[in-house]
Amino acid sequence: MSSEGKETTSSIRKIIHVDMDAFFAAVEQRDHPELRGQPVIVGGDPAGRGVVATCSYEARRFGVHSAMTASRAKSLCPQGIFIRPRMDAYRQTSHQVMEILQSYTSLVEPLSLDEAFLDVTEATSNGVLAVQIAQEVRTRIERETGLTASAGVSYNKLLAKLASDWRKPDGLMVIPPERGLSFLAPLHVSKLHGVGPATVDKLAQLGIHTVLDLRNASQQTLVSHFGKLGLWFGEIANGIDLRPVQPNRVRKSVGCERTFQTDLNDRQDMMTVLIEMTERVSSHLYALGLAGRTVSIKVRFPDFKTVTRALTVSEPIWRLEAISAVLPTLLARAIPSERGVHASVRLLGVALNGLVNTEANLDTVDQLSLLDEIAPNGETP
Ligand SMILES: [Mg+2]
Known part of the structure; x- marks a missing residue:
């Protein structure tokens, strides 16, 4: 392809x-050949309260997926081989993968140890196609790490990510600009970035199920029901996502939040959920070699009003007990008394901010966020 027509x-x-x-x-399957072809489940102890971090495709056939409890995974797949995460091995391989990506452009934004966006606009200005780069990246990753990767190519982050998911595993998919709108139209809204289960329910009540329905909804309707998020929904429904690829994004916080299918109105239940999430956050901090001084919680009420309350402690913390100690105070502050003792909430979140390294020898991969795949075994040393 020549550079003619570049104007447009x-x-x-x-x-x-x-x-x-x-x-x-x-x-794990690469390093332990006896695990190949087996339902491998990496994560917490199925006898404890841990969750699944990642599982092999063989285990997925039994309905196992990441973030479900390990005990549930065990009941779905009794023959599953449960393995504790080896974060060092994953970090090392991640580092190799990120180096391959960085050899194509400096505009690489890692999202977690195993996932990244690349902006190859500049790298393709000499006529090389983005799809050729994507294919070469996949080939090199497989040759140099012995692992497969899927890739999606498009004109923004939203569509590139949907594309990489489309032909998993070991897939490659391109969504050119002229196909963006038609690709999105039939998708269920739950496929969209930022649309969680509670939002799906709320959209369904408005008769909005597919992205096309969302596109046809008025901006006024969306904003009146979802506030600022409504504006974002309107944009992505039209294939508009201007978020840049940010190579130097520094991790500012590690957190976890959950939206409930049914609002919670019991303080004890709220604390239980907060502590469960704190366990994940704590493991996550440990895996990343980070600790933070500020603990914050987020509460969203049924009317979508959202409050955040934070508390700063004197030393950076990451252990479950230390973080949990401030949760009751924060929860009491987040729920104003005028809402009453039976105030219900639709979302709870907990996060650590003001992060510092707890290890001296951190390499760049340690700085990466680990959004989906973490080691939440709750048995941090
Ligand atoms: Mg992945």
């Missing part, structure tokens, strides 16, 4: 989303 295409970005397939489980 120069404003169109070329974004690649690269996502390793079943990363933690794939590393």
Whole structure:
């Protein structure tokens, strides 16, 4: 392809989303050949309260997926092979993958150990196609790490990520600009970035099920029901996502939040959920070698009003007990007394901010966020 016609295409970005397939489980199967072809489940102890971090495709056939409790995974797949995460091995492989990505562009934004966006707009200005880069990246990853990755190519992050998911595992998918709207139209709204289960329910009540329904909804309707998020929904429904690829994004917080199918109105239940999430956050901090001084919680009420309350302690903390100690105070502050003792909430979140490294020898991969795949075994030392 020549650079003629660049006038019209120069404003169109070329974004690649690269996502390793079943990363933690794939590393285990690579390093332990006897695990190949087996339902491997990496995460917490099925006898304890841990959750699944990643599982092999063989385990997925039984309905096992990440974030479900390990005990549930065990009941779905009794023959599953449960393995504790080896974060060091995953970090090392992640580092290799990120180095391959960085050899194509400096505009690489890692989202977790096994996933990153690349902006190859500049790298394709000499006529090389983004899809060629994506294919080469996949080939090199497989050759150099022995693992497969899927890639999606499109003109923004939203579509590149949807594309990489489309032909998983070991897949490659391109969504060119002229196909963006038609690709999105039939998708269920739950596929969209930022649309969680409670929002799906609320959209369904408005008769909005597919992205096309969302596109046809008025901006006024969306904003009146979802506030600022409504504006975002309107944009992404139209394939508009201007978020840049940010290579130097520094992790500012580690957190976890959950939206409930049914609002919670019991303080004890709220504390239980907060502590469960804190366990994940704590493991996550440990895996990243980070600790933070500020603990915050987020509460969203049924009317979508959202409050955040934070408390700063004197030393950076990461252990479950230390973080949990301030939760009752924060929860009491977050729920104003005028809402009453039976105030219900639709979302709870907990996060650590003001992060510092707890290890001296951190390499760059340690700085990465670990959004989906973590080691939440609750048995931090
Ligand atoms: Mg992945």
